[in-house]
Amino acid sequence: MTRIATASFSKLFAIVALTPLLASAGAAQEASAKAPRPVAYKVRLALTVSGAPIEGAVIVVDGDKIAAIGKASETEIPFGADVVDLGDVVAAPGFVHAASFAFTSARDFDGRGKRDGGERRIADEIAPDRALLDRLAKNGFTTLNIVPPDGGVGGRGCLVRPVPETGRALRPEDVVFERDSCLAMAFAPRTSTKKFWSELLKKVDPKEAEEKSDGAPRSRASSSRPASRPSSGDSESRPTSAPAASKAADPRKDPKLEPLVDVLERKRAGLLHLAGPAALAHFEAILKEHEKFRPTFVLPPDSWAAVDLAAKYAKSVVLSTSASLRPDTYVYRFAPLEFVEKGVAVALIPETSAASAYVDYPFHLAEAARRGLEVDDVLRAATLTPAEILGVSDSIGSLDAGKRADVVFWSQHPLAPSARVVRTLAAGAVVYDESKEP
Amino acid sequence: MRRRAFRFFAAAFALAVGLSAQDAAPVVAIVKGRVFPVTRPPIDVGTVVTRGNKIEAVGPYDSTPIPKGATIVDATGCVVVPGFIELHNHTGVSLSELNDMVFQTNPEFRVVDHVQWKTAPMRVAVAGGVTTLLCIPGSGTNMGGFGVVMKTWGKSPEDVVVRFPGALKVAQAGNPERGSGEVGAGRMGMNWVIRQTLEEARRYHRSWEAFERGEVQKPPQKNLRYEPFRGLFRKEYPIAVHTQWFQVVQSTIRILKKEFDLDPFVDHGEWEGYLNAPELVKHKIPAALGPREYDYDQKQAKFLGIAASYYWSGLSGDDIGVNTDSPVIPQEDLPYQVAMAIRLGLPEDVALKAVTINAARMLKLEHRLGSLEPGKDADVCVWTGDPFDPRRRTKTVVVDGEIAYDADRDGVLF
Numbered sequence: 001m002t003r004i005a006t007a008s009f010s011k012l013f014a015i016v017a018l019t020p021l022l023a024s025a026g027a028a029q030e031a032s033a034k035a036p037r038p039v040a041y042k043v044r045l046a047l048t049v050s051g052a053p054i055e056g057a058v059i060v061v062d063g064d065k066i067a068a069i070g071k072a073s074e075t076e077i078p079f080g081a082d083v084v085d086l087g088d089v090v091a092a093p094g095f096v097h098a099a100s101f102a103f104t105s106a107r108d109f110d111g112r113g114k115r116d117g118g119e120r121r122i123a124d125e126i127a128p129d130r131a132l133l134d135r136l137a138k139n140g141f142t143t144l145n146i147v148p149p150d151g152g153v154g155g156r157g158c159l160v161r162p163v164p165e166t167g168r169a170l171r172p173e174d175v176v177f178e179r180d181s182c183l184a185m186a187f188a189p190r191t192s193t194k195k196f197w198s199e200l201l202k203k204v205d206p207k208e209a210e211e212k213s214d215g216a217p218r219s220r221a222s223s224s225r226p227a228s229r230p231s232s233g234d235s236e237s238r239p240t241s242a243p244a245a246s247k248a249a250d251p252r253k254d255p256k257l258e259p260l261v262d263v264l265e266r267k268r269a270g271l272l273h274l275a276g277p278a279a280l281a282h283f284e285a286i287l288k289e290h291e292k293f294r295p296t297f298v299l300p301p302d303s304w305a306a307v308d309l310a311a312k313y314a315k316s317v318v319l320s321t322s323a324s325l326r327p328d329t330y331v332y333r334f335a336p337l338e339f340v341e342k343g344v345a346v347a348l349i350p351e352t353s354a355a356s357a358y359v360d361y362p363f364h365l366a367e368a369a370r371r372g373l374e375v376d377d378v379l380r381a382a383t384l385t386p387a388e389i390l391g392v393s394d395s396i397g398s399l400d401a402g403k404r405a406d407v408v409f410w411s412q413h414p415l416a417p418s419a420r421v422v423r424t425l426a427a428g429a430v431v432y433d434e435s436k437e438p
Numbered sequence: 439m440r441r442r443a444f445r446f447f448a449a450a451f452a453l454a455v456g457l458s459a460q461d462a463a464p465v466v467a468i469v470k471g472r473v474f475p476v477t478r479p480p481i482d483v484g485t486v487v488t489r490g491n492k493i494e495a496v497g498p499y500d501s502t503p504i505p506k507g508a509t510i511v512d513a514t515g516c517v518v519v520p521g522f523i524e525l526h527n528h529t530g531v532s533l534s535e536l537n538d539m540v541f542q543t544n545p546e547f548r549v550v551d552h553v554q555w556k557t558a559p560m561r562v563a564v565a566g567g568v569t570t571l572l573c574i575p576g577s578g579t580n581m582g583g584f585g586v587v588m589k590t591w592g593k594s595p596e597d598v599v600v601r602f603p604g605a606l607k608v609a610q611a612g613n614p615e616r617g618s619g620e621v622g623a624g625r626m627g628m629n630w631v632i633r634q635t636l637e638e639a640r641r642y643h644r645s646w647e648a649f650e651r652g653e654v655q656k657p658p659q660k661n662l663r664y665e666p667f668r669g670l671f672r673k674e675y676p677i678a679v680h681t682q683w684f685q686v687v688q689s690t691i692r693i694l695k696k697e698f699d700l701d702p703f704v705d706h707g708e709w710e711g712y713l714n715a716p717e718l719v720k721h722k723i724p725a726a727l728g729p730r731e732y733d734y735d736q737k738q739a740k741f742l743g744i745a746a747s748y749y750w751s752g753l754s755g756d757d758i759g760v761n762t763d764s765p766v767i768p769q770e771d772l773p774y775q776v777a778m779a780i781r782l783g784l785p786e787d788v789a790l791k792a793v794t795i796n797a798a799r800m801l802k803l804e805h806r807l808g809s810l811e812p813g814k815d816a817d818v819c820v821w822t823g824d825p826f827d828p829r830r831r832t833k834t835v836v837v838d839g840e841i842a843y844d845a846d847r848d849g850v851l852f
Contacts, residue, residue: 131739330558332852359732359741363781366828367774375829417777417827418786438738 036428038062038081042072043409047092049376049384050398059091061405064427068401089422092379092414093398094142094406095361098318098386099184099271099298101353102136103128103160106149111188111275113151114196118256120155122148123179128160128170132355137162137424137432139358140414142406145390147184147271152196154184156259157271159392161406162424162431177427181390182269183259185295189275189282197286204251204260205290263295269390270295271318277306287313296347296389304335307342316345316389320352321364323371334371336381347386348378366415375415404428463490464839467504468820471513475810476520476794486518488816491838496810509841511834513820519790520810521569521817521837522772522825523797525726526678526705526761529559529769530573530588537578542614542621542628543635546663547583549573550602555592559769564590564843565851566770567825567832569817570600570797570807577609577680577706580628581635584666585678587801589817590769591835591842600815601675601803603666608632608702609680610689629689636698639667670700675802677702678726687714687725695721703800706763708744709733715751724800726759729767731778743782745792755788759797770852777826789826 039061046057046069058075060068068075077083103126126146136144143161148154159178166174187193251257263270272295274280280297287293296316297303301324303310303317310317323334336346350357351364365382369375387397395404405428412419424432466488473484475496485502487495495502504510528536530553538547553573554560563571569590575582584603592598610632611625621627642664648654669675679690679702687704691714694702704711704718704725710733711725718725727745735742749758760776762769776789784792798808806815816839823830831850835843843851 330562356732356734356741360778360781363774363778363828366777369829370831415829417824418780420781437740 036063038067038078040077040081040083041091041407041409042083042085042087043091044088045090045413046399047090047379047414048399049093049380050400057091059399059405059407061407061425061428064404064429066399066401066403066405066407069399086409086422089409089411090413090419091399092140092408092410093383093396094408094424094426095140095382096143096145096347096384096386096390096397097141097349098145098296098347098389099147099157099273099349100144101147101149102132102144102355103146104149106353109149109151109186109273111151111186111273111279112190112193113186114193115150115152115154116200116256117148117150117153117155118183118254118259120148121158121179122146122155122184123158123172123176126158126160126172126176128172128175130165130170133162133170133175134432135355135358137426138421139361140408140410140421140424141358141361142408142424142426142431143387143396145181145271145386147182149186151186151188151193153200153256153260154186156180157182157184159390161426163426164429164431178392180259181392182271183263183295184271184273186273187275187279187283189279194282194286197283198289200260201286201290201293203254204257205264205292264290264292271298271389272296273298274300274303276300277303277309280306280309284309284313299335301335302333304333304338307335307338311339311342311344314344316347316385318347318349318386318389320349321361321368322351323367332371334368336368337372340373340377345385345388346381347389348381349386362414362419363417366417369415375413378415465489465494465505465508466511466816466818466836466839466841467508468511468513468518468818468834468836469504470499471516471518471820473518473810474520474790476790477809477811484518486810486818488818488836488839491816493810493812493814493816493818495812511820511836511841513833515822516833517821517823517825517830518810519567519819519821519825520794520808521819521835522567522793523570523572523801523807524563524568524761524764524769524772524793525572525703525759525797525800526680526728527571527573527764527769528576529557529563529590529764530555530571530586531575533765536576537582538575539578542579542631543581544575544579544583545581545606545635545639545667547575548586548602548666549575549583549604550586550599553586553588553595553598555588555590555595555598559765560590561843562851563764563769564835564837565832565845565848566768566772567819567821567835568769568772569819569835569837569842571769572604572678572801574605574607574678577607577613580609580614580632582607582609587803589837591837591840597838600806601801603669603675604801605676605678606666606670607680608677608690608694610693611686612682613680625685625689629693633693633697636667636693636700639664640671640698643668643671673701673802676700676800678705679703680706681711682706682708684710684713687711687718691717691721691723695723701802703759706761707748710735712742712744712747712751712753715748715753718757719752719754722757724757724759724796725753726761726797726800727779728761728775729763731760731775732782741782743779743784745779746783749784749788755785755791756796756799758784758788758792759800760789760792768852773825774828777828780826786826 041059046054058072147157159181160175262268297314298318301322323332350361384397387393407425409423410419468486473481483499574585586602587600587604588598645658707725707727708730795808798804818836820834
């Protein structure tokens with residue numbers, strides 16, 4: 001159904017122009033395109049991720065949502081729905097990439113820099129490209145969280161999904177479905193970056209800074225400020241920290257600081273790229289100072305060396321599927337496993353931001369299973385966990401009624417070595433169909 | 439009298455020692471696994487018995503007797519396959535000793551003199567189920583020297599060598615390309631020096647043949663540079679040709695096969711070399727593919743599996759191998775190179791042959807390696823499942839009849 005809805009307009013036009021008979025069919029198609037009928041996909045196995053796998057499942061997709069999912073024998077298929085029996089396929093939620101640089105100019109960055117980009121939205125900068133978008137769909141990705149690749153406060157990320165062919169050059173608004181998904185930050189140790197972060201967090205979290213320090217420098221600073229600066233509203237909103245509030249402007253009113261306040265108040269996902277174990281060690285002082293500042297860490301493969309430290313400060317981390325060798329040895333360490341063993345939630349992402357990394361992502365997920373993670377945990381780390389980290393697990397990340405219809409149909413279990421994607425749905429629309437490939 | 443008694447005693451002692459040595463040959467019985475002998479149909483519940491460094495028996499568990507005193511390896515629920523064979527590899531030598539770039543062609547160099555095998559990467563290679571390597575010189579010049587076929591595990595430097603010379607390493611393009619203005623700056627110059635060296639080697643070989651046939655009375659002067667070429671012209675061992683692009687495979691066919699009638703195999707096969715597949719079939723030249731397992735074809739705007747492209751362009755499933763070019767890809771990742779090849783379209787039955795019997799055939803060692811058959815080398819791997827499933831790993835690896843790696847004993851190494 002959705003294919004008809006997304007069929008190129010020129011094709012429809014050609015049909016209309018050819019014969020009156022076909023013209024009426026074309027009109028019918030067009031009419032149905034406006035109010036697509038539900039589609040019931042029958043599959044051998046549905047890996048819901050949120051619950052137990054369902055053998056012989058049916059997934060009812062209505063519009064952009066999953067209307068129902070369950071055993072074929074127990075699930076009512078709505079009247080008038082199209083039934084698509086895909087046969088021996090395995091359905092799984094689409095992969096969610098928690099921290100991608102796709103469609104930006106960057107490939108990788110080292111986290112240095114002191115950008116003050118709280119206002120910046122990467123949605124205003126991305127250049128979506130059809131080839132990469134199709135490749136994502138073909139390899140099972142239905143959501144990418146694009147993050148600004150800059151040190152300091154990089155800016156606000158956006159969520160992107162594959163879309164069917166539009167017949168024209170892609171525009172950012174075609175693919176972006178959430179313009180403000182998270183606040184992306186990065187830190188690499190420098191005297192200047194440490195100072196930057198320390199000063200920045202004092203602005204949004206003055207109370208704790210006040211309590212930790214003996215208060216003397218703070219009072220001197222406030223005495224040097226004009227008395228008219230603090231507003232009465234501020235002191236009311238922060239009655240317990242009158243000295244700090246009386247001196248600092250409300251950070252909520254500063255659009256640059258507002259998202260950081262949200263991160264502190266757990267209202268917004270915060271992703272902090274740390275350049276390595278040493279970066280975390282250097283950043284610890286800042287984390288100690290600001291107990292509310294607990295972003296999700298995005299860490300490189302060698303971060304197993306800092307697993308204890310990271311587990312102390314982060315409930316969740318984003319890691320690539322790479323294993324790394326212990327220096328000067330031939331002993332592999334696999335950071336995701338070590339974090340899971342510490343009770344930290346792990347979201348997995350591809351090894352590099354290069355386009356080709358998406359081709360072997362399911363393969364590297366399978367390797368993660370060999371390196372000790374449970375197969376179900378691996379699948380969760382690629383779908384539901386990143387959705388939870390981004391605060392969108394109520395709408396994506398698993399196969400559940402009411403969630404967005406991001407469904408990937410695989411020829412076998414997605415981690416099996418020769419599994420192929422047969423069809424991909426993003427928000428109910430078919431964005432990849434193997435049978436339509438040249 | 440006394441002397442005679444001593445002689446008798448000594449002889450008896452020697453006999454006893456000899457007998458006990460024979461008895462002491464380790465016997466390993468791998469039981470209850472799903473056995474893939476490669477050259478024969480799989481056995482659902484099978485037994486593989488090795489005695490000394492050879493396989494003694496392969497058969498169903500019910501009908502294959504287990505010798506008394508054998509070390510039992512329980513392979514219940516596991517998959518038993520031959521040890522895998524790597525066709526393009528540098529793990530056996532240190533990287534600083536890979537290339538001696540004295541002349542444009544250096545066939546006089548031999549890897550065998552400086553192999554190392556008791557190294558950490560080699561131990562992990564064994565754990566990855568790789569038991570045999572064609573360890574070759576680098577591609578710094580058009581002929582890097584003669585490589586060696588070796589095991590990944592053994593007791594002495596002689597013990598690990600399966601055959602020397604293993605293969606001549608030829609590189610016709612890419613890495614050996616020099617700066618401009620000298621011979622070897624481009625492919626024309628490089629092909630010229632390869633032809634010239636081969637021509638001289640052939641002359642040397644023919645002069646010795648004439649002497650051996652008695653046509654010449656005086657033996658020709660020995661030349662260490664060209665001596666190993668004699669086996670090459672007698673087709674006792676192959677040429678491993680480092681190819682990358684279409685044109686290189688083309689010159690492999692033209693120069694090495696058509697002009698000199700040698701037995702080359704395409705090694706390090708990548709990019710669009712598969713376009714030569716019909717010619718390779720015509721001249722019976724096999725191909726080992728990797729380390730790159732996929733290529734983005736801009737004309738078709740899609741990813742192509744390289745092994746799959748060779749296969750679907752007509753190259754027989756018996757003529758396809760896969761290589762890592764370790765340490766470019768870690769040696770233990772050979773099975774995962776194969777897994778990538780499968781994922782990108784290589785049929786699974788070809789995949790298993792690619793790293794076992796096909797590779798053995800390319801090395802002209804199919805009488806010793808590449809399948810589980812009585813009389814062949816006792817190189818057997820027990821996997822926790824399909825070896826080409828990245829979720830699985832090895833449980834036990836037997837090399838030359840001894841348990842070289844056991845995950846329970848040695849820990850999971852990768």
